[in-house]
Amino acid sequence: MKDKVKSYKWYAAWEYEKEEKALNEASKKGLQLTKGGCFHSEFKRDNSVRYIYQLDYNTDIKDFIRYKDIFEEQGWEYINSTFNGWHYFRKLYQEGMEEDEAKIYTDRESLYEMQNRWLRLLTIFAGIYAVMAIAYFAMGIVNHQSLIVIEGLVFAILGLTMGLGLISTKLRRAGKKEIFYIPFQWTFPAAIILLVASMFFYSSGSDTVFNENFNYIEMPQENLPRSSSDIEIKKSGTYYLDLDFRAEKGTMMVSMQDQNGKEVYKNVANECTVNDWKLDLVAGTYRAYYSYQFDSTQAASTSVQVDLKIAK
Structure with missing residues (x-):
């Protein structure tokens, strides 16, 4: 040995x-x-x-x-x-x-004095984690960001563990039965594993089903050709669309159609910013269409930037 x-x-x-x-x-x-x-x-x-x-x-x-x-x-x-x-x-x-x-x-007063040193710090951290958990849950739900919600869950786990530890210590000092709490040796690594795993899956694009962006400069034409891209929806459910485009000296049209050619989204403007537009989609292949109409009375060229994202 x-x-x-x-x-x-x-x-x-x-x-x-x-x-x-x-x-x-x-x-x-x-x-x-x-x-x-x-x-x-x-x-x-x-x-x-x-x-x-x-x-x-x-x-x-x-x-x-x-x-x-x-x-x-x-x-x-x-x-x-x-x-x-x-x-x-x-x-x-x-x-x-x-x-x-x-x-x-050997005396209770000295023991409590020692415990109070870390109890004060524990109270502060438990409060901070609780506030951060609420804030992250709210941000994640409002912005439909699962990673932020999971980060809120991590803060909630740590805050709850510290809070229960705090309560148990005070009950023990009062000579009462402690409440059950999960040992920190379990909750701490569980929280870290949950955070790392969620970041890995999020970075691999598990929530994003479609993301396309492009920009170009063109010479004037009355109607630039319409281009399209396929969007594969593997599972029926609620999705959220983010769209940002700028079209100088003309009008841009961005639309999305289902397998039957039915329009599920359309936006026509010279510029726009849309966040978290709710779409109820069924499994299948959709198409995103982009077209631009140039105002021939303007200058000799135009610039177009488009960024389209669809996420679960």
Whole structure:
């Protein structure tokens, strides 16, 4: 067996007691912590000793040497600190040791003071995630952007997880039964996987069924030839059309027809911008038509730009 072992586990602030318990169980099995971390920890195999582990949270330590000395005077050996303010301590385990001896904070007031440091931060982040979830849901629904809705879902998952962790901590402090919450070790990677997967599918164009843009400069003709493009609709449902065109010195016509030649959309103007025009389409092949009528009394050439997009 390896003498050095790495463990890739992470715990939320409100789960620090679970981490302490896991470290104590590991020490009982001969794995002694050498470096604690937010996302992974390092252990050394040593069956000759057993430790009790405790964590402290403090981001505002003015005299770190004095800070360590205070705990060492109580028999706690300092191991290391993380970048976000968590500090790891250990003490040799002794059979029959009192409960107070196995706790870094022996009075409730000091324990609550430590917890309040991260509870304040947790409250702020839970509130921010909740607001962002609502904002992203609203933007995604209004703009018919599934990626934005999924991003809102990610913020909702994180905000809800933090909120439930906050409530559970306060219930535990009040001596009441904790409410159920999904462990952060599950929700955090689930949220990241959901976000990455949605970005991958969105970038591959899963929502966009048709996108065409072009521009050209032509010499004047009374009627420029009408061009067309096929639009394949694989599944019946509601779609949304975005159209933007500019036609100098004349009139542009953009239309869309179904398999039977029935017009489902038409726009005639010298310029226009349309966003999220609702279309109820059935599966089949549609055609987009573009034509331009030039005003011969104007200058000798014209410029046309067209951008058409249809998305689910």
